[in-house]
Amino acid sequence: MAETRCERVRMWRWRRSPLRRRCDLVEAWVVLGGWVLALVGGVLAGFVAVGAVERAAEEQRARSRQVSAVLVEDADDKVPARVPADYRVWAKVSWTGPDGTTHTDEARVSPKTKAGAKIPVWTDGKDRITAEPLNNGEIRLHAVSGGTLAALCTAGVVLGTVWGVRQLMERRRLEQWALEWERIDTRNGWKTG
Numbered sequence: 001m002a003e004t005r006c007e008r009v010r011m012w013r014w015r016r017s018p019l020r021r022r023c024d025l026v027e028a029w030v031v032l033g034g035w036v037l038a039l040v041g042g043v044l045a046g047f048v049a050v051g052a053v054e055r056a057a058e059e060q061r062a063r064s065r066q067v068s069a070v071l072v073e074d075a076d077d078k079v080p081a082r083v084p085a086d087y088r089v090w091a092k093v094s095w096t097g098p099d100g101t102t103h104t105d106e107a108r109v110s111p112k113t114k115a116g117a118k119i120p121v122w123t124d125g126k127d128r129i130t131a132e133p134l135n136n137g138e139i140r141l142h143a144v145s146g147g148t149l150a151a152l153c154t155a156g157v158v159l160g161t162v163w164g165v166r167q168l169m170e171r172r173r174l175e176q177w178a179l180e181w182e183r184i185d186t187r188n189g190w191k192t193g
Contacts, residue, residue: 023176027169034162038155046151053143061133063125068118069095072104075113087111093119097127105129 075091088108096102107121107129124130134142 023173030165034158038158041158042151042155045154046147049150050143050147053146057134057139064122064133066120066122067095069093069121071113071115071117071119074115075109075111103127
């Protein structure tokens with residue numbers, strides 16, 4: 001028996017045909033609009049996210065300043081920092097703020113550091129110990145990662161919405177076909193199925 005070959009007709013929803021319904025054309029426009037919106041929206045969301053990350057890093061850089069603190073106690077038997085890759089331990093340090101007041105807090109220092117050692121720490125505008133500001137390479141990495149994630153999420157939400165709309169349109173199309181078959185089937189008083 002010879003194998004039958006069914007040719008696939010591309011872009012059939014856009015061509016004039018007596019078999020094309022209005023809902024087919026609407027679906028084609030929904031898909032086209034969804035892809036364009038996903039592409040444009042994803043790019044815009046990516047650029048907005050990149051700008052936000054860069055602004056936040058620059059604000060952190062502007063607020064932070066490095067001060068020299070003095071280790072108040074020995075760091076011999078201290079608990080390691082919470083980050084598994086960090087070998088440093090928490091110990092109490094003291095430093096003088098720009099207004100002359102003395103501040104005390106805990107900072108991560110090298111283990112077995114003796115009391116009285118000078119430790120560089122970063123403080124924010126309110127004289128609280130903070131993390132070291134990101135360098136240019138880290139800012140670039142965070143910005144690119146955030147922008148890519150924002151673009152992919154935006155495009156995913158748009159394409160997911162398009163998929164949902166297409167599912168609703170398909171359900172409605174199947175209901176219309178069932179009604180038309182019912183009308184054709186019962187026109188002469190008999191059923192084909």
